[in-house]
Amino acid sequence: MAEPRNLPALWRTVWQDPAHRDHMALVTEQQxxxxxxxxxxxxxxxxxxxxxxxxxxxxxxxxxxxxxxxxxxxxxxxxxxxxxxxxxxxxxxxxxxxxxxxxxxxxxxxxxxxxxxxxxxxxxxxxxxxxxxxxxxxxxxxxxHADGDPALLLFTSGSTGKPKGVLQAHRGVLLNTRGVVAHTGLRPDDVLLHVMPLHHTNAINNQIFAPLACGATVALAGRFRAEDMPDLLERFRPTLMTGVPTMYSRMLQHTFDPARLAGLRMARCGSAPITPALHREIEAFMGCPLVVSYGLSEATCTSTINPPAARRIGTVGTVLPGQRVALLDEQGRAVPDGAEGEVCIGGDVLMLGYLGHDGDSPVRDGWLRTGDLGRFDADGYLSITGRIKDVIIRGGENLSPKQIEDVLSREPAVAACCVVGRADRDLGEVPVAVIVPRPGVAIPDHELLRARVREQLGRIYAPDAIYISAALPENAVGKVDRKAVARWVSDQDQAHGAGAILPASQPA
The missing domain is CATH 3.40.50.980 (Rossmann fold)
Incomplete structure (x- = not known):
């Protein structure tokens, strides 16, 4: 039999296999x-x-x-x-x-x-x-479908402004599915508890497409709520689940039946950074490996995952089969072994391109420049060491500072603003705004400004706090210095308490 050349062809071979026909594919609380x-x-x-x-x-x-x-x-x-x-x-x-x-x-x-x-x-x-x-x-x-035909269109926010459509190809979704199945050992007796939003690449590619390509069961529950998780584990008895650090952190506050936790063979974690301390705390609580991964919608979904039986805390794992990940310098040259470089992804998982976006493509010379910094160890495990881009990752959701700034700047009382991320134990990061009032106009009501953002973008985009400043610092080329703004916010939090509404002053 010819090798399936796209996901529908792969699904057909599995779904019509007599060994799987009577096995549960998709279950909910009702049916x-x-x-x-x-x-x-x-x-x-x-x-x-x-x-x-x-x-x-x-x-x-x-x-x-x-x-x-x-x-x-x-x-x-x-x-x-x-x-x-x-x-x-x-x-x-x-x-x-x-x-x-x-x-x-x-x-x-x-x-x-x-x-x-x-x-x-x-x-x-x-x-x-x-x-x-x-x-x-x-x-x-x-x-x-041909390899290069469009398979999935998802919206993603970068650091450059409005969300744009990421057009994924059939070759990419097929390669991602096969890589995830192979690297994590997905099998027909697995039950994956699905609680993540169904517009994300991870929730679709890794939690719908992949398990249904190997005969596993997807247990589709409601959107994640930590208080629901003990009951969901009892009802569906999953062998694995996927989440973001915020989700697992919130689960720590609840009581679980040890027998149900014992049924988990692994938990996957991605979409946002996780500290080693929180990683160990979650593993001790759940009693199974927490497998951290890394990837972008622009590269279909996942490019590296920790092998479940050999995970290394502090890393995002090793490269999936059939994928290419390299660390490059600013000129596009490979950095020496053990050195830090920009994480770049190449090969068949790359998107066909952006739709609805008139900015520069992040794909150059066949490599997706992720904006993240990383380092490989001698055994091929990748660690993410920093972030070049300005995106704010709130509970696994990528938020564009510029998109929030555009809303705030339309307010008559706002002369200028800068949105930066502030560390948050629960969500990882939250957006906060520093605004410069227009001369002669009353300082805007911060709740009104937050409401404007909620109305135009959604709840998760609303700044967690709004600070008033006399001016915004600039770098040598006249751009707002976001790092200086973030330092100033941190100083104000320490001096006055997080989210204090302060008299006009100027970030140093």
Missing amino acids: GWTYGELDAAVRRLAGALRQAGVSRGDYVALAMARGPGQVLALLASLVAGACPCPLEPRLAADETRRRVAAVGLRWMLHDADHADLAQASGIAPSCRLDLDRLPAAEPHWDEG
Whole structure:
């Protein structure tokens, strides 16, 4: 039999294998699908999408509440030959319209809860499809995708401004799936507890695509809440779960049945840095290895993972099979062994490109310049030693300082502002803003400013605190010196308490 050349082809070989047909593929608190039932449901929905007019290569926005319908829509869009684009929940309507227009989304598949958002999206009425009202159609399965065809469109925030669409290729999602399965030893008797948001590359590529490509079971629970986790472990009895440091940190505050924790063979952690102390505390609490990984949406998902049986605390693991990771200097040359350099990723996992973004591409000379600094040890384990870029990672969510600054700067009372990250034990980092009031205008009410950001961007973007300054420091080329602003915020916190609203002064 020929080697499957894309994910739909790989899924078909697994889902139709007699050894898997009666094994559970997807379970929730209310219902479940065996692999045979999942195969049939996905085929039917893919046929309905094709009958509605969706063609191979079309971009299909998914506006849905977290749940099995969202997973089936994601899988069926791919099997129909289209390129799904899961939209982030709780976005303002204006931002949704901007994203739809920016990347050229033609279709939207939505549920009843998102009917109003679909109507306000700017997508033509004939291309807005209600999941619950799609007419029955002949089952369909398309696995004719070429390696370089688009497979998945995700939005990500960098340090440069508005979120842009990252277009992932079929070759990338297939290579990532195979690498994750091989490197972590995923197997049919695994049960993966899924509690992460379904618009993230990790939650899709590693927690939906990969387990369903090896016959494992995905236990789809609600969005993570630490207080729910003891009951979820009892109900689903998972062998593995994936999260961000914030999630595991919050779990430490709750009581778990030792027998249920004992069923976990590993927990995966990514999307944000974790301190060695917290890593050890989590492992002692959970009684299983905490496997830290590293990757970017621009390189499909995961490029390095700690091997579960040989994890090294303080590192993000070793390179996945078939991937290329190098440490380069500013001129693009490899640094000497053991030296620090910029983490760069190459090969088939690289995105096809950005959509809705008019800035420079981070891919140069075949390498994705991640903006992160790292060092390999003698055994090939990578440690992330710093960050060149300004992105703020709040509980695993990448936030663009510039995007928040753009909202605040539109306020009449704000002459200038700078948003930086502040360390937070629970979330890792939170955004805080330093604003310069406009002369002759009353200092703006900080709660009003935070509300503006929530309304236009979403809750997680709202600054945790707002500081008043007479001016912002600049570097030699006239740009705001973010490092100096961050130091000033830290000094103010120590002197006056975190988040104090201070009289106008100037960062040194």
